[in-house]
Amino acid sequence: MRKVFISLILIIFPFLLVKNVYAIENPTAADNNKFGIHIIDENDLDDATRLVNSSGGDWGYVTFVIREDERDPNRWQKVFDRARRLHLIPIVRIATKQDGDNWSKPDPDDISGWVNFFDSLNWVVINRYVVIGNETNHASEWGGEVNPTEYGDYFINIAKRIKVSNPDYFVMMGAFDASAPDNKAHMSEERYLTKLLQKYPKIFDDVDGFASHSYPNPDFSAPPTNKGQKSVRAYEWELSLLKRLGVKKDLPVFVTETGWAHQTDSDKTLLGADSLNDYYKSLYEIYLNDERVVAFTPFVLNYSSPPFDKFSWKKTDGTFYPFFEATQKVLKIKGQPHRITDIEILFEIVPQFIKKDDKVYAVGVAKNWGQSIWLKDTKITGDEHENAGRIEIDSPLFTDVEPGKIGIILYRRL
Numbered sequence: 001m002r003k004v005f006i007s008l009i010l011i012i013f014p015f016l017l018v019k020n021v022y023a024i025e026n027p028t029a030a031d032n033n034k035f036g037i038h039i040i041d042e043n044d045l046d047d048a049t050r051l052v053n054s055s056g057g058d059w060g061y062v063t064f065v066i067r068e069d070e071r072d073p074n075r076w077q078k079v080f081d082r083a084r085r086l087h088l089i090p091i092v093r094i095a096t097k098q099d100g101d102n103w104s105k106p107d108p109d110d111i112s113g114w115v116n117f118f119d120s121l122n123w124v125v126i127n128r129y130v131v132i133g134n135e136t137n138h139a140s141e142w143g144g145e146v147n148p149t150e151y152g153d154y155f156i157n158i159a160k161r162i163k164v165s166n167p168d169y170f171v172m173m174g175a176f177d178a179s180a181p182d183n184k185a186h187m188s189e190e191r192y193l194t195k196l197l198q199k200y201p202k203i204f205d206d207v208d209g210f211a212s213h214s215y216p217n218p219d220f221s222a223p224p225t226n227k228g229q230k231s232v233r234a235y236e237w238e239l240s241l242l243k244r245l246g247v248k249k250d251l252p253v254f255v256t257e258t259g260w261a262h263q264t265d266s267d268k269t270l271l272g273a274d275s276l277n278d279y280y281k282s283l284y285e286i287y288l289n290d291e292r293v294v295a296f297t298p299f300v301l302n303y304s305s306p307p308f309d310k311f312s313w314k315k316t317d318g319t320f321y322p323f324f325e326a327t328q329k330v331l332k333i334k335g336q337p338h339r340i341t342d343i344e345i346l347f348e349i350v351p352q353f354i355k356k357d358d359k360v361y362a363v364g365v366a367k368n369w370g371q372s373i374w375l376k377d378t379k380i381t382g383d384e385h386e387n388a389g390r391i392e393i394d395s396p397l398f399t400d401v402e403p404g405k406i407g408i409i410l411y412r413r414l
Contacts, residue, residue, distance in 0.1 A: 023167040024127050024208055025338055027252065027294045033335035034288060035327075036061030036091070036297035037313070038257060042079045044302045047314070049086040051301070051324060057332025063091040063131075063256045063297040068110065071117040081402065084124045084373065089337055091256060091297065093131040093174070105143035105150070106133075111158045115165050122403050124371060125337040126168050131211050131256060132158055133174030137192040139185045141174075146187040148195040152203055159206040175211040175256055178234040179218075190241055197245050204242075209294065210251040212238055213258070216279075220261035220311075221271050224282040232258055232283050239292070252294045255287065259298035261310040262321065270310055277326040284330055341382025342369035343391045345411070352412060361394055361412045367405070374401040374409070381414070390414040 035052040039045070039062055052060025062083065066076065083090055094114060096104045118128070136142050136151045159171045176193075180186040196203060212235035216222040222231060229237040235253045242251070262273040280298075287293045302314040309316075313324045344367040352362035368374055369385050380393040394410040401407035 024170045027127060030336040030338060031333055033057045033060045033333050034293060034295050035332055036063060036295045037301045038063040038297045038299040039301045040303055045082050045086055045088060048301060049088055051327060053087055054328040055331050059087045059089060059335030059337050061091055061295040061297055062088045065093045065095050067095045067097055069097050073117060073120040077121055080121055080124055089125055091129040091254060093134060102140045102144045106154055108154060108157060111161050114158065115161050118162060119165050122371065125339050127170040128168050129170045131172045131174055135177045136174055137176050137180050137187045137189055148192050149199050152196045152200040156200060156203060156206055170208045171206065172209045172211040172254060173207060175213040177213060178238060179230045193241065193245060204247050204249050209254050211254050211256045214255050215258060216260060224279050233286060253292050254294055255296040257299040258296060259311055264309050267310060273321040276323045280323045280327060339371040341372050341380060342385050343382050344369055344385035356394060359412060361410045363410055365406060366409045368401045368403050371403055376400055
């Protein structure tokens with residue numbers, strides 16, 4: 001009996017020590033604002049929120065890239081904190097660095113560098129959306145060759161490593177070019193995925209969502225009414241392809257790139273920007289009415305020079321193309337993404353005898369270890385830091401308290 005008791009203690013004891021363990025959440029379980037935008041520069045965050053959180057919207061998405069030579073925690077924590085204030089949910093695509101005309105292959109020995117970097121950041125919401133790579137069915141995106149086996153090996157390793165470090169990571173493969181042909185410089189998405197699954201039949205066990213580049217091809221100019229592999233609904237074809245290849249998992253979709261090429265000062269052969277208002281409105285109807293789509297982030301908010309100026313929503317003079325304002329006017333919903341609330345009472349100033357609304361509160365100095373900003377005149381309930389209890393903050397006193405900061409609060413233990 002004594003041995004049985006000791007065995008039970010050894011099994012249960014680790015779980016008694018675990019506090020505030022989270023895991024990825026269904027992003028559509030709560031109200032979700034699907035609108036988003038792709039940015040190149042963090043200085044565009046203010047314009048991004050003006051776009052995606054307009055007309056009733058809140059907590060839209062923003063996709064951006066972090067290169068391996070840009071992993072400065074101070075810089076990116078400031079970006080995340082800015083996104084938090086602006087109510088923008090980051091979708092982070094990781095990249096290597098350019099080597100001539102190609103993006104270099106990632107170094108498997110550098111995975112710990114990504115893990116340590118990501119874990120050093122206080123993310124904006126519980127789900128830490130990470131996209132591993134980009135259009136790897138292009139040779140230029142994988143060191144000059146297309147190699148599904150190498151990508152699969154790297155993806156599995158980094159996905160498992162970051163999920164071990166924290167279960168909140170929501171990991172996606174890099175989106176593919178659904179329109180790519182089979183030639184020396186490219187591999188069709190169908191052939192690529194077939195080879196990938198032949199080598200790693202269970203690779204999608206480590207995939208939480210499906211990133212898609214659903215572009216209106218050919219020439220980024222086809223109407224939104226088109227369907228199939230080379231359309232703004234390419235993700236439908238991609239999901240069907242996965243089923244045909246034996247993937248049983250139902251994956252939520254993140255359209256991290258889409259959009260039309262439009263006329264620029266240097267190229268008048270493309271679609272006129274004025275004609276895109278209706279195209280984008282039709283695009284939104286498709287994505288908003290498809291429950292599989294979690295977010296869509298058209299490419300790109302601001303890019304002033306070739307080759308991507310033809311996709312830019314912002315003109316070189318600082319004003320915006322008409323479809324920016326047209327998108328602002330589309331009705332949106334207030335997203336309610338789940339965020340960690342973690343409260344540490346550093347010390348008590350006034351004991352718990354202040355009565356308010358039939359409740360008794362104390363005044364104390366507290367540190368915000370969570371993801372939410374404690375706003376004045378707002379009730380907050382959350383976990384007590386490194387403790388099994390719960391705390392209700394009636395209101396921060398004097399000022400808002402951002403994550404990582406200290407403030408004076410009116411609180412009670414629950």
